[in-house]
Amino acid sequence: MVFVSSDPLPPPPRLAGRARAEDPRTPLSRERIVDAALAVVDADGLDALSMRRVAADLGTGPASLYAHVAGKEELLELCIDRVSSTLVIPDPDPDPDRWEEQVKTFVRDLHHGLLEHRDLARASLARIPTAPATLVVIDRLLALLRAGGLSDQVVAWASDLLPQYAVASAYEASLFIERMATPEGERYMQDVGAYFAALPAVRFPNIAALAGPLMHNPTPDARFEFGLDVIVRGLVALRTG
Amino acid sequence: MVFVSSDPLPPPPRLAGRARAEDPRTPLSRERIVDAALAVVDADGLDALSMRRVAADLGTGPASLYAHVAGKEELLELCIDRVSSTLVIPDPDPDPDRWEEQVKTFVRDLHHGLLEHRDLARASLARIPTAPATLVVIDRLLALLRAGGLSDQVVAWASDLLPQYAVASAYEASLFIERMATPEGERYMQDVGAYFAALPAVRFPNIAALAGPLMHNPTPDARFEFGLDVIVRGLVALRTG
DNA sequence: ACCTGAACACCGTTCAAGT
């Protein structure tokens, strides 16, 4: 590889940390816009995601995005679909004997896949999935659920309930993680613990009595795993055969 | 009742519909600010809730609110707590024989209490409850759960899981209701149904096979009731005694 | 067809100044 004077210069070194404004000559595309949007979320969280910020990171103005994307709503949907497309969902060759563990693994993967992108899960709440990669995830989940001896109606509603749980938990977990990441946040969580412990037992006898278990987080995933276990056990209880 | 010329005039008649700017002489207070905020949410939804809008409805400027409320975050927390305080939670005299139905009634009341305020539930997601009325709700839930033969740890985590489900479902239900309320929204929901029905069965065999059950909503609460049943059955499965 | 500058109608929050 040789450089001649007419070659474009290689990109200059730059401080990491903040997103670089990309070469404005490479044309915009949905792909690049979604890349930039996810980079913003990964770097600074969902609240930092704005059309103006994405445009600036791409070295252009906000109006330019609207040639490729209908608006912020569609951009969020595209981000979710991109994340769905990265989920490795092994076609699990549904095995009735290992059904419960297979369902749990599926929901866990969803949960953790979302958690890789901070609080992006918030944008996934209450969205009807219509984008292709997301539909693939649902279809695979349905395939798995159908191997569990459940009625079609239970399978259908369970394919709503389980992702709802994965998403809501990922959102809550992301806020928890975010808080624990900063010194003030860690302080705040300790204060909350102390606050609950100090609550007047006359007015809140049960909170006072259970302050320990209420605050207990043996592992970061313990609460998530508990709810997942409850839901899967409940589904098993609805088996017809 | 007689009017003399020095009496302040009674408030002039006005078009309903939009919130009136209240008498600026009656002093601001947290109470009145929360009243106004909830009125905005009830009238136009959570997205319409802004400090500026609340201030305008109270006949003042946005800066005035900050003497009574730390910021928008605190205002949202106060709104949630206000809603919690309106929930009628009959101390249910926990009865192990009717435990499952009592738990369901409790979670249903939470769900529907939130639904009375549009998509306010969104603001309740991922918030650690510390305000008094919300803590009362949790304490009562704990009391009820403790009558079910569950370990303290299961009781504690269930008191997270059940409200999480009530809140997430209320948020999703509110969006569904909101959409069905407008003609375009109703149209959109029909289009989604048609879209799923028309999905290529080769790529999405299970969605295609279950299009009927997936779209089936016999009553507005059917999905919520399904999930509630699943979770309560799962908790029953965790009974020690 | 794709991109842009400028504008419109908004945000939450701060702060010096008033009463």
Place this chain on the structure above:
DNA sequence: ACCTGAACACCGTTCAAGT
């Protein structure tokens, strides 16, 4: 102590104008 006007640093989206 409580309130305010004005400002700061942002938003999403539109639209006429450019290439």
